[in-house]
Amino acid sequence: SQQGEEDPQALSIQEGENATMNCSYKTSINNLQWYRQNSGRGLVHLILIRSNEREKHSGRLRVTLDTSKKSSSLLITASRAADTASYFCATDDHEAAGNKLTFGGGTRVLVKP
């Protein structure tokens, strides 16, 4: 199966609630990144967490990384309708050349106003 599997595959919440999604991976990594994709558009980089970091914040985003469990989570606090998008985790594998990333299948988030 794929490196970087997101869970859940889809999430529906009310505006103002928090959204949490998880990502699991299989190999040793240099870093793990989260991206956002609005429907029909390219991906936008949100946040990068290095393998020696455990938690990182950026605005309303909070990312955790547990390398012993090979998992990461993305928390979006106080969600807004504009946060409706698909969210992907991607791993920079330790042995990969060219800064290649391996993407998961994504979590589709719907924030209802």
Add this chain to the structure above:
Amino acid sequence: SQTIHQWPATLVQPVGSPLSLECTVEGTSNPNLYWYRQAAGRGLQLLFYSIGIDQISSEVPQNLSASRPQDRQFILSSKKLLLSDSGFYLCAWSARGLGRDQPQHFGDGTRLSIL
């Protein structure tokens, strides 16, 4: 600032026809370049990546090929399209020589439909 351009935005092609998708990056030099394909509602599959002119690696066997005629230009081609080539094609770049902790920056994609 850096920008990435992909064209065309949408393309409808018959089976067996050739393909050429173009991607150019501005505002940076010596980028790593990538081509991905995304099936509807799915994640991204890396097709090709390039760490320099004439340095292109293929990730999956297929009837597609990639070329990098200039430092900041990446082209995805096919001589004969298959129905299975339908999808959303994304080009991306990342900075080279600045260490491994670099994000990738994506174009807006090309929606390819094969009839």
